[in-house]
Structure formats: structure tokens, C-alpha cells
Amino acid sequence: MTTLNFRPAAALSGSVAVPPDKSLTHRAFLLGAISDRAVTVENPLDSEDTHATLQAVRALGAEVQGDVSDDRVVITGRGVRGLTPPPVIDCMNAGTLMRLVAGILVGQSGDVTILDGDASLCGRPMRRIVDPLHAMGAVIEPTDDGTPPLAVRTGRPLHGVVHDLPVASAQVKSCVLLAGLNAEGETWVREPVPSRDHTERMLRAAGVELLERDGMVGVLGPVDSLSLPDIRVPGDFSSAAFAIVAGVLRGDPEVRVTGVNLNPGRTGLLGVLARMGADVRVEPGPDVAGEPCGDIVVRRTSLLQATDVTAAEVPSMVDELPLVGLLGALAAGITTVSGAHELRVKESDRVATVVGLLRAVGASADEREDGFVVIGGRSIPGGEVQSDGDHRLAMLGAIAGIVSDGGVTVHGFEASAVSYPGFADDMASIGAQIA
Numbered sequence: 189m190t191t192l193n194f195r196p197a198a199a200l201s202g203s204v205a206v207p208p209d210k211s212l213t214h215r216a217f218l219l220g221a222i223s224d225r226a227v228t229v230e231n232p233l234d235s236e237d238t239h240a241t242l243q244a245v246r247a248l249g250a251e252v253q254g255d256v257s258d259d260r261v262v263i264t265g266r267g268v269r270g271l272t273p274p275p276v277i278d279c280m281n282a283g284t285l286m287r288l289v290a291g292i293l294v295g296q297s298g299d300v301t302i303l304d305g306d307a308s309l310c311g312r313p314m315r316r317i318v319d320p321l322h323a324m325g326a327v328i329e330p331t332d333d334g335t336p337p338l339a340v341r342t343g344r345p346l347h348g349v350v351h352d353l354p355v356a357s358a359q360v361k362s363c364v365l366l367a368g369l370n371a372e373g374e375t376w377v378r379e380p381v382p383s384r385d386h387t388e389r390m391l392r393a394a395g396v397e398l399l400e401r402d403g404m405v406g407v408l409g410p411v412d413s414l415s416l417p418d419i420r421v422p423g424d425f426s427s428a429a430f431a432i433v434a435g436v437l438r439g440d441p442e443v444r445v446t447g448v449n450l451n452p453g454r455t456g457l458l459g460v461l462a463r464m465g466a467d468v469r470v471e472p473g474p475d476v477a478g479e480p481c482g483d484i485v486v487r488r489t490s491l492l493q494a495t496d497v498t499a500a501e502v503p504s505m506v507d508e509l510p511l512v513g514l515l516g517a518l519a520a521g522i523t524t525v526s527g528a529h530e531l532r533v534k535e536s537d538r539v540a541t542v543v544g545l546l547r548a549v550g551a552s553a554d555e556r557e558d559g560f561v562v563i564g565g566r567s568i569p570g571g572e573v574q575s576d577g578d579h580r581l582a583m584l585g586a587i588a589g590i591v592s593d594g595g596v597t598v599h600g601f602e603a604s605a606v607s608y609p610g611f612a613d614d615m616a617s618i619g620a621q622i623a
């Protein structure tokens with residue numbers, strides 16, 4: 189287990205090029221595997237999650253040249269329904285992999301494939317994909333608790349459905365649309381609030397005509413061919429969020445985060461920061477991979493104001509809500525996050541783990557069933573925290589240390605490699621002291 193101590197920093201300055209987008213790397217690999225043409229994925233994210241996806245793509249019979257640690261990976265796919273399902277796919281910690289690959293797998297021909305994962309993933313809810321896939325005619329079974337491993341019997345004929353998502357989720361939406369590629373007729377998905385649309389953008393770029401009606405998105409299947417263009421993966425907003433928040437609290441004169449994916453389904457944190465009075469400037473650049481991209485420049489804000497984050501904002505900042513807890517602890521007033529039940533079923537129960545971490549560093553925070561409440565206005569003394577095996581918790585602890593009075597020791601810091609292996613180096617490059 190790795191333990192790191194993040195010391196208080198009086199000022200942070202400089203530029204950070206955050207790692208490539210995790211959501212886009214997963215999707216580029218998976219859609220590459222069902223594409224007709226060889227797809228070059230430049231600048232893929234080198235992390236444990238995306239390594240799992242590339243392994244899965246290999247196991248499914250796509251030809252892969254290169255690795256996640258390379259600047260480019262070339263995937264020669266097998267077409268929309270030409271994959272060869274293996275007996276087991278290990279999804280490790282990656283919920284996005286498990287939910288998206290399930291949608292692809294049900295349309296392939298083979299025997300039984302087990303979708304497995306680590307202890308964290310095997311505690312996460314899968315009925316949200318199992319139910320719509322059943323409705324489409326797929327045979328896919330979770331454990332009695334509705335969790336992985338999932339047993340998928342491939343080779344069943346699928347038909348279209350209209351699926352109403354009870355909770356907005358890009359993973360579930362993507363799973364159903366990907367299954368729809370191999371289903372007979374129209375497959376529709378309706379979300380209560382729109383979630384990130386990376387899958388839709390990539391499918392369109394690959395030549396799939398998506399349907400739109402009454403706020404729903406759909407696909408008319410079966411789709412015979414996918415021709416994904418080569419793709420260069422831009423920086424990940426969810427990784428950038430750590431440097432952004434650190435810069436809002438300690439940027440002097442400023443912290444610049446470069447080449448970040450600014451898909452509006454991801455950037456809800458920017459609206460929240462604006463409400464809190466933070467000094468944040470977005471410098472839009474050219475689109476990359478069909479996604480809006482740019483730089484974000486932040487400066488220390490002397491006094492942030494508390495805010496209320498509500499259900500409608502949650503999908504566009506679901507992975508950044510832990511950072512809102514930290515911002516709230518240092519803002520004037522009481523910050524609340526509500527309508528965020530989803531936090532309870534992330535890589536850890538992030539309502540409990542975020543509140544636990546904030547308390548451990550001396551902040552005043554309380555759980556709510558669907559979020560949390562943070563009483564701000566005081567500095568953070570610091571302390572010792574555990575990552576609980578959750579990458580975003582490990583990095584939240586790090587930023588808490590950097591903006592604390594006494595520093596924070598983070599146990600289990602290795603979890604950060606799930607999405608951001610170079611995090612400590614990047615923070616050190618803008619002035620963080622790490623021991």
C-alpha cells in the first residue's frame with residue numbers, strides 16, 4: 189500500500205496537461221473492436237481501467253497493435269457482430285467497461301461469457317443494464333444481489349425497446365444503444381436529465397444514424413457497419429477538476445489546465461464554481477474527436493460562497509461531487525448536495541467516504557440519504573485518510589492536504605492509478621509538496 193503525505197502549499201502556479209479522457213478511451217477501444225476499419229487511437233489514457241478495456245478488446249478477438257502506455261494503439265475490429273466472446277472478461281475496477289461491453293456482447297455469437305471484476309465492481313448494481321437487456325431478449329444474469337459477476341449467454345436474437353432510465357446514466361444509456369446496434373427495430377432511451385453523450389457522438393462519427401424524438405435518443409437496428417474514424421483523445425475533465433479546484437483555492441498567480449474535453453455533459457462543476465464566486469476562465473480551442481475542448485485558467489479566490497447542488501446538476505458533475513464537499517468546507521455558509529443517490533454506488537459509497545474523509549481532515553460534514561451537507565467557513569486542520577480503494581477519494585485527500593493547515597496523509601494512494609497515474613507528479617509540477 190502506498191502512503192503519501194500532501195503538505196500545505198502557500199501558492200500553486202503553472203500549467204498541467206491532464207491525462208487523456210477515460211470515458212473516451214474506453215469508448216474508442218470498444219467501438220474500434222466493432223468497427224470495419226482499422227482505427228488508430230492516439231493519446232489513449234494509460235490507466236488500470238483502460239488497460240482492462242484493451243485486454244477485453246483483445247479477448248473478444250479484435251487485433252490490437254500497441255498498448256495503453258504507447259502514444260497510439262491501432263485496433264482492427266471484427267465488425268458489428270463478428271467478435272468471438274471469450275469464457276471470461278475481467279473488467280477489474282471499471283464500471284464503464286462492464287456496462288458498455290455487456291451491450292456489445294449480447295449481440296455476438298458464442299457460448300457463455302462471464303463478466304467479472306474486483307471487489308468494488310462486484311458490489312455495484314447491474315440490474316440497471318440487466319433489465320433493459322432482458323427486455324430486448326438477451327440472456328444475462330447477475331448474482332442474487334443484482335451485482336457482478338454477470339453470466340451472458342450470447343447468440344440470442346434481440347429486438348428493440350423503449351427504455352426509460354430511472355436515473356440518468358451514460359453507462360446504461362450506452363449499453364442499451366450498443367445492444368440496439370444488433371437488435372431488430374428501433375431501440376430508444378429516455379433519461380430524466382441528459383448525461384454525457386460521448387457514445388452518441390462517436391456512433392455518429394462512425395456513420396450510425398441516431399434517431400431523436402421527444403427528448404429520447406435511439407438507433408434503428410440491425411446496423412450492419414461501423415466505420416470509426418481515427419481519434420485523438422483529449423484531456424479528461426474529471427481529472428482536470430482536481431487541478432482546477434486546487435487552483436481556485438491556491439492558484440497564485442494562476443493554474444492553467446490545458447487540452448481539456450469540455451463536453452457540456454461533463455462540465456457542471458464550472459457552473460457551480462461560478463456560483464461560488466471562483467475566478468475561472470475557459471479558453472475554448474478547436475474541437476478534438478468531435479468534442480469541444482480548451483484550456484481552463486483559475487486563480488485563487490479569497491472567499492468562496494456556499495452553494496446548493498441539486499438533482500438536475502448531478503449528471504454533469506457526478507464524478508466531481510466529492511470536490512464540491514471540499515470546496516464547501518472552505519466556503520462561507522452551508523453547502524449542500526442533494527439528488528445524488530448515485531454517489532452511493534460508485535467505486536465506493538461516495539456519500540459515506542467523502543463525508544468520512546472531510547471529517548478526518550477536520551471539516552464539518554454530514555451524510556444525507558441522497559448527498560451531503562458541509563458547514564464551511566473554517567480552515568482545514570489536516571489529518572490522515574484512507575482511499576478506500578477509490579481513485580477519486582485518494583486524489584480528494586491529496587487536494588485536501590494541499591489546501592490544509594497541517595497536511596494530509598493519504599493511505600492507499602495507489603488507487604489513483606485507476607484514472608490518473610501521474611497525479612502526484614502533476615501536482616508537484618505546480619508546486620505541491622509531497623512526501
Ligand code: S3P
Pocket residue numbers: 210211212284356357358359360384506507530
Ligand atoms: C461514465 C459515466 C458515469 C461516471 C463514470 C464514467 C461513462 O457513470 O460516473 O465515471 O464513461 O459513461 P454513470 O453512467 O453510472 O453515471
